[in-house]
Amino acid sequence: MDKLLKNKKTIAIFMLPATILYICVVLIPIIWSGVYSFYDGIPGLNFEFVGLQNYLKLANDKIFITSVIVNLKYVVVVVTGQVILGLLAALLFNFSIKKYKNLARTIVFFPNILPTVAVAALFVKIFEISPQYGLVNSVLHSLNLDSLIQPWLGQPATAFAVLCGSDIWKAIGFYALIFYAALMDVPEDTIEAARIDGARGIRLLWNIILPQIKPILIIGLIFSLNGCLKVFDSPVALTNGGPGTATSMVSMYMFSTSFNYGQYGYGSSIAIFVLIECLLITMVVNYISSRNKLD
Amino acid sequence: MNRKKNVLSIIGKLAIIVLLFIEIYPIIWLLLSSLKGPNEFATNSMLALPKGFYFKNYLDAWNIGKMNIFFKNSVISVFSALIVIICFSVPAAFAIEKMKWKLSKVALMLFLSGIMIPVQVVLIPLFLIYKQVGLLNSLWSLIITYSAFGLPLSIYLLTGYFKSIPNELMEAALIDGCSIYTMFYHIIVPLIKNALVIIITVEFLFNWNDLIFSMTFISNLKLKTVQTGLMYFTGEKGQKEWGPIFASTVIGMVPTLLLYFGLNKVIIKGMTAGSVKG
Numbered sequence A: 001m002d003k004l005l006k007n008k009k010t011i012a013i014f015m016l017p018a019t020i021l022y023i024c025v026v027l028i029p030i031i032w033s034g035v036y037s038f039y040d041g042i043p044g045l046n047f048e049f050v051g052l053q054n055y056l057k058l059a060n061d062k063i064f065i066t067s068v069i070v071n072l073k074y075v076v077v078v079v080t081g082q083v084i085l086g087l088l089a090a091l092l093f094n095f096s097i098k099k100y101k102n103l104a105r106t107i108v109f110f111p112n113i114l115p116t117v118a119v120a121a122l123f124v125k126i127f128e129i130s131p132q133y134g135l136v137n138s139v140l141h142s143l144n145l146d147s148l149i150q151p152w153l154g155q156p157a158t159a160f161a162v163l164c165g166s167d168i169w170k171a172i173g174f175y176a177l178i179f180y181a182a183l184m185d186v187p188e189d190t191i192e193a194a195r196i197d198g199a200r201g202i203r204l205l206w207n208i209i210l211p212q213i214k215p216i217l218i219i220g221l222i223f224s225l226n227g228c229l230k231v232f233d234s235p236v237a238l239t240n241g242g243p244g245t246a247t248s249m250v251s252m253y254m255f256s257t258s259f260n261y262g263q264y265g266y267g268s269s270i271a272i273f274v275l276i277e278c279l280l281i282t283m284v285v286n287y288i289s290s291r292n293k294l295d
Numbered sequence B: 001m002n003r004k005k006n007v008l009s010i011i012g013k014l015a016i017i018v019l020l021f022i023e024i025y026p027i028i029w030l031l032l033s034s035l036k037g038p039n040e041f042a043t044n045s046m047l048a049l050p051k052g053f054y055f056k057n058y059l060d061a062w063n064i065g066k067m068n069i070f071f072k073n074s075v076i077s078v079f080s081a082l083i084v085i086i087c088f089s090v091p092a093a094f095a096i097e098k099m100k101w102k103l104s105k106v107a108l109m110l111f112l113s114g115i116m117i118p119v120q121v122v123l124i125p126l127f128l129i130y131k132q133v134g135l136l137n138s139l140w141s142l143i144i145t146y147s148a149f150g151l152p153l154s155i156y157l158l159t160g161y162f163k164s165i166p167n168e169l170m171e172a173a174l175i176d177g178c179s180i181y182t183m184f185y186h187i188i189v190p191l192i193k194n195a196l197v198i199i200i201t202v203e204f205l206f207n208w209n210d211l212i213f214s215m216t217f218i219s220n221l222k223l224k225t226v227q228t229g230l231m232y233f234t235g236e237k238g239q240k241e242w243g244p245i246f247a248s249t250v251i252g253m254v255p256t257l258l259l260y261f262g263l264n265k266v267i268i269k270g271m272t273a274g275s276v277k278g
Helices: A002-006 A008-036 A053-060 A062-096 A101-113 A116-126 A135-142 A156-184 A188-196 A201-212 A214-229 A233-238 A250-260 A264-293 B002-033 B038-043 B056-063 B067-098 B104-116 B120-132 B139-163 B167-175 B180-191 B193-208 B212-217 B226-237 B242-273
Strands: none
Touching (some): A116 A156, A116 A233, A250 B120, B056 B242, B067 B139, B067 B180, B167 B180
16 A cells, blocks of 8 residues: 555646646745835836835835834734634633523624625615714614714724724634633633632633633734734725725735736835735744743 | 622623624624615614515615626636635645655645735736736636635645544555545545535635635626625715615625525634634
């Protein structure tokens, strides 16, 4: 059998389709992206090598810097919301309900599978103000809180808040689920032993439970950070970056630079920026978490 | 002591109910609103139940809103990609996990590294390549892209599954004189049915919901997918016709809704498997 399992021809037949497709459509383009970032113009027309010029341009590009800042603000709010609220939900599921756990899990995870565009279209209508009040303004009106009625998506601060809110709303279920799975794996005996030793509430949580699920917390954190740094679908579908630059993210700037203005080289440098951002954050989080292990 | 425990427990349960309500109510509101006639929005409260089942919204969304075209395009591109993903990744995962060759670990690392890649990085080169070969504005660009990006997760899940298939099973078949291909097709493939269900479900969800690829590669209205079409539709008619907007939003979600109600355990397992090992 060993001979059959080592047969080069079989291995090639099994591996080649996937490998070729993957190399051509994923790996090579990544490398090209890096290469393009050192060029300027349109390939085929006036593509010239400009070295680090694109990156220098980035450092001075006000629109780019604004998008980075907005994106970072978004990351801070949404990552905190998704991870902390997800964790709280997981803790609630684990400790507060005995029956219906599956039903709760199913309901809370549900928004996560919905298409981002559909969710955005829904939230636009929930926060609508004209030609008629959407859900929120309608409820405010019926509660006689007319002073709070406002064009939620037409103002920078509230538009940003709605964007963050909808993305947290959509993803809480995912984090609640993975943290809940991790919580279930914490041995009952460990918790019992800690309780007998007098640990209660917050101390039990902080010193016993959280360390036990730390690996999953780190994975969840990295997932959320990466997702938020690259965010594209929801701001595009909800507000298309507006009003003004209130919800303009780095990926969107990359998109418009490349495909609306045809600056493929410059756009590539923004894409590489995003890639490096994600890699760095992942490495930093991993480093910090492994350093703590030694304490 | 018991009293305090009870109060906390009740607060916890209330918090969960509030959370679940917040998570589900918008969808309920969406479904109910999609069945309201054009006058009901202006005259009645947003919280009111629809007067009847105004299905014309759905007909309008399907025909006038062109959801029929968008739906068809999404179905073609996603299902084709699913077929490619399965046909390519199953043999590859088998070769990586079960067959013996020097580079198998390298190959695995190569595919796994693709799971977390930001798609923005490949967007521009792919756009230019597709433009060069004339695949822009064709469903092929989506099929090829979805397939390639579905390989890492699929191979990751499958190698895990293959690990748990005992080698003795393969030995028995091979000793009996099967060629490796027959053994692969008749013995191995049936064993991984569960993994295939997970992969198909997860990849269907990811690709049905895709926006960035379809936005980049397709500008022709007739070839837009459900998501880009929905964006176009709500952009054009957004302010005025709420009923059809809600109906088309629901249409955009219907496959994922159905899939979820049928297979939520599988989906949950699959979506969280990518980040949690085991």
